[in-house]
Amino acid sequence: MNLNQLRTILQEEKIIFSFSGTVTQSLVVGIAKSMKHELEKRGEENSIIDSIFSIVVEQLQNIMSYSQEKESQDSKGILLLGFSEEKNKYFSITSNQIKEDDKKKIITKIELLNAMSAKEKRKYLRDLLKSGEFSHAKGAGVGFVEISKRASENLLINFNEFDNSEYFELKVYV
């Protein structure tokens, strides 16, 4: 295996940070912190850094809690943080294995969020919290709302098959 192949892809796609493996809480902390440090070094604005921090934590914790909830799924995930020169924006992509049955639920949720204004998202989140619907759920429900609040564009989702398993991809522009 030649790692330069991987390196070439990362370079071409303007990836600043990449991770692939089992997501754990200590990794979430380590990744989020080192990304923050890296972005500070690049002289980024605090508001951008805080948004990226928040999005990345939610994305990774979503992967973690999803796999805990559905015991059969592993919590392996891929995370890429990159910079799009075309848009002059950072983006964060995650991918993890999901159950085929959950595909529809995710699509419905993301479409709902993508159709909302910033103000509506704030209200929607608080209504969710008040309803108690998510009181003990670890699910991605609230996480997606938070990610979409911090994103500068609609959330982009993709589903694809790999090794006979279904994978969910979420791309967020900051």
Added chain:
Amino acid sequence: MEKLYLKESEYTPEIILDKENNLISFIGQSYPENTFEFYQPIMNWIGKYCENIPTNTKVILELTYLNSSSFKAFFDIIDLFEGARKKCNCSIDIDWIYDKDNDIALETGEDFQDDFEDLNIVLIEKN
């Protein structure tokens, strides 16, 4: 009631629950893995405190970052105070302290202000 003190960790805030001084304080960031398990004992303590609430309570919330499930946990904590406030002749002063350049923290404080009108939540900018 016994005083409860939790040191700040990498992903949980410093927590002071002090009945003797009627002080409740959370300082730091919060994004634990199992948020509800983490905050359950805190909720229990505050629930008990609210059963026999003193005339004046000071609550300090200086939370630089909350993940979505922590936002929910603090929503529930503040909800306990609002429940107590409605039933008592007492004052509960909540200081929401945020950094000048932390827009997300300011926004979160504003959300809490909007949702809990019976409480005196003051937003305090820190330089």
